[in-house]
Amino acid sequence: MNSPTYQLNVSREGRWWIIDAPEVDYRTQARTLADVEEMGRDLIAGALDVDPSTFDVSVNIAKPADVEARLAEVAELDREAQIVVSRAARGRREAARTLRDQYGLSVVDTARVLGVTRGRVYQLLGREKDTVA
Template identity: 35%
Template sequence: MPQKREFEAIAHKEGKWWEIHIHELDRVTQASRTKDIQAMATDLAAVVLDVDPDEVTVHVTLRPPGDVMERWSQARADLERAQELSAKGAAESRAIVAELSKDFTITEVARMLGISTQRVSQLKAKKANEA
């Protein structure tokens, strides 16, 4: 049996239709429903190459409209940065509580920082557990 040929295809919505483009073959087809995209892409490659559909594999990527991917990437980067800042803020909070706790009571530290004594205890415990 001949080796399967593999292709990449991009599908994007054009009005009511999904337009499927296999760049390597410089061919386009359409599908009316998402569930038909894979079959249509495979059939297109098979017809162009004049082979059985079992002899080709087409990996289809759905492309969202407009600037959605750019916005998605920025949102993911923002979330990653927020997580980094949150971790940094938490570490600094623990360090401050540990520093103040050397010279002040839990109640004094809580009043200075405007947090509960329970929160001071939690921050101290987290610092102790991480050591």
């Protein structure tokens, strides 16, 4: 049987974390984020007169607008970085294939040209070690 889940909306006010439990229309506070879940559970359990272990909580921490904006920028930078990393990896694979297929270099020589190990060349080529060294 699934336990009900109650939302805890948490925001900072001065030196305290304010915990709002909208489903029971009560609020409490905690000194640290580490205390939020326990305080929220106690609040909900008291409001509903149930054991705190009979339900789940989902904690939503409100971030200041400037921090939220900065995190959105960072997420976009992470996305762009992943695209660049993917392009770089594709370029390495293409370089390894070109050295092997068009220039006939051995795996050992390909590794030396690329400045990587033989094992890495096999990874870049996407195949198991073959008999040609």
